[in-house]
Amino acid sequence: MDNNKQNSAIGDNTYEGKAIVTFPADSLILKEGEVNLDLYKIIQGRAEIYVGYGTENEVLLGIIGPGACIGELGLLMQLPAIYTVIAFSDVYAMRVTEERMGNFITENQSSVLQIMKNMAKTMAIMQHQIYALGEELNTYTKKNEDAYEEAKRDLLKSLYNPNGSGMHGKMYYLGGNKKN
Numbered sequence: 279m280d281n282n283k284q285n286s287a288i289g290d291n292t293y294e295g296k297a298i299v300t301f302p303a304d305s306l307i308l309k310e311g312e313v314n315l316d317l318y319k320i321i322q323g324r325a326e327i328y329v330g331y332g333t334e335n336e337v338l339l340g341i342i343g344p345g346a347c348i349g350e351l352g353l354l355m356q357l358p359a360i361y362t363v364i365a366f367s368d369v370y371a372m373r374v375t376e377e378r379m380g381n382f383i384t385e386n387q388s389s390v391l392q393i394m395k396n397m398a399k400t401m402a403i404m405q406h407q408i409y410a411l412g413e414e415l416n417t418y419t420k421k422n423e424d425a426y427e428e429a430k431r432d433l434l435k436s437l438y439n440p441n442g443s444g445m446h447g448k449m450y451y452l453g454g455n456k457k458n
Contacts, residue, residue, distance in 0.1 A: 297373040301325075307363040307371075308349055316373050317353040317382075319389055320346045323369035331362035341366060350393050353379070 298321070301307050307325060308314055320343060327339040327348070339361060342348070351357050353376060374382045383390050419426075 297375070297378070299371055299373045301365040301369040301371065303365050303367050305365045307365055307369065308352075308359045308361070310360065310362040311358045313356060313358050314349055314352040315356060316375055317347055317349045317379075318371040318373055319382075319386065320344050320348075321370045321372055323371075324366040325369055326364045326366050328362045328364065329360070331364070345389065345392075347389055347393050347396075350397070 299318070301323075307318065310329060310331060322344055324341055324343045325346075325348070326341050328336055329339060330336045348363050349359065352359060353374065372382075
């Protein structure tokens with residue numbers, strides 16, 4: 279977007295009476311793990327969305343721009359942000375608080391629909407990840423099933439062996455099948 283269009287987007291009366299906030303390029307908008315009770319609708323500029331920002335596990339999820347909304351989890355559920363958002367360029371955003379939510383819904387129906395679609399997409403991704411985790415656990419359990427069964431047999435032998443020491447002095451670890 280050229281400067282004339284950027285200035286006109288901010289300078290027109292579309293956002294009159296709204297809480298417009300500015301985030302300079304490279305500044306923090308939302309931080310993963312922190313509760314922020316505001317939702318932001320980007321009017322102008324671009325922002326990067328990360329998980330694990332600043333760690334060795336940092337992943338860039340995407341770059342968003344005008345029309346995108348962020349912070350809905352904090353506003354709607356008072357929960358910590360699940361991602362970090364950094365201004366890629368200067369960002370102008372409409373700040374929506376709980377008090378302003380009714381007006382925002384009335385005036386931004388397409389944004390509300392997009393928020394709902396994003397939440398539904400997130401739930402679908404989570405469902406897929408839960409399924410994948412279950413499959414991984416099943417694979418791990420099957421891979422270690424022999425060790426588990428051997429530990430169980432040893433435990434039962436120890437308990438029911440009339441000449442054995444019983445459980446006295448023995449501890450079993452199912453993961454590594456170690457006996458102490």
